[in-house]
Amino acid sequence: MSQHACAGNSKVWFARTEQPSANAEGLVLRSPKKFRVHTRAYTDPAIFQAEMERIFAKTWVFVAHESQIPKVGDFQTSYIGLQPVIVSRGQDMQIHVMVNRCVHRGAVLCREAHGNGTEFNCPYHGWVYGLDGKLLAMSERREAGGYAEDFEAPEGLHRLPRVENYRGFIFASFNAEVPPLQQYLGRARTVIDRKLDMSPVGEIEFVSRPYVGRYQGNWKFQAENIVDEYHFMHTHKGFVQLQAKYGQTTGDFDVHKGGSAKSMRKVRFAGVTWDCVNGHGLVETPSGEIESYLTGEFADYFQGVHAQHGGETLASMTGKLTASIFPNLGLIHNQVRVWRPISPELTEVIIYPYELKGAPPAYNEGMLRSQERFYGPAGHGQADDVEIFARNQQGLAGSAVDWLILERGLDTDAQNDHGDYKGLTTSEAPQRALWREWERLMSAAQA
């Protein structure tokens, strides 16, 4: 620790002293040369509450994937911010998204993560709802001090006004005025498209159980980090060293292509990043060696993908392709990742490894092994990252320093006609995407 850091008024070591305030004005400082975010944006409980109202209740939020609810009666529970929701498949195969809260006295209706049934029964007093959320029965309605003859029974669970599905990704919104989903996704759609087009039939399936974990830190650390190429060689140094020692022999189809740390750095620093409108951040590092895919172990499969989509797209698909889709969805490797804010300092992360429908089983299995190696409970990468998120939160708890610096690459990012900024691989462009949208939504609601 430097002398400078220890010097001065001892009050700098105290906890942050600002009064909680939902006023987000001035928490993001932007100029042509600077991009700074105030610590309070990660720590203030009033800001967290405002995020639930101004972001999670106002925009599209990913709630489930179609492959989780393929049949009539299937359901998956999820969250939009702090609000629990149920995503179900009705008798007519329609997808319904409704608030997972009994309209009687508010109990969470469905406590399972997923399942199949014909109705939802409230565990408290036994009210019954259909797969579409309609109230079907009120137990003992007229008995022993029951409801009056003319009691107006509610229709059922609160249904979300907007539900849309992009290639199996189901999003819902509490905001009836939210723009159409495809428009909202913008350039982030290219990542979904390319990931799914790796399947000969253009579909993915969630077949494995998810990895679920929590970390002691703000939800935005995960949203920022999944598209942060700058951290990899440092946070995951142990993994880089292992890779340097064992090279490709651990096998994961080049996902963590390495050999020496130097060659790993070269591969990882070769791509581009995106700061897209609506808060989505992307990383694209095309593979420079599609020939090896076209002639390798899964040649038939890759030749089929090549014939369908062409060489440039195959290079993109087989390279690194990552998205942080604002506010709660990530696509990386062969996984869909969802993060759920619980408090300013607590976040749940759910990692769903997926399979490419129609791809060779051995390829899907290899990708799953690769997931386990880096992201699984005994893996390298996720453990490194969540440790850093907790350190971030710890670092932000004191009051000595107010601002975080997010201007890496700002001078070299270039804006296109759609308003997206393209940066070099370790530019903090994808992180700035989040903060530009955060600022817009947080201050629009205040105005």
Ligand code: FES
């Ligand atoms: S709270 Fe659900 S039936 Fe009473």
Ligand SMILES: [Fe+2]
């Ligand atoms: Fe990481």
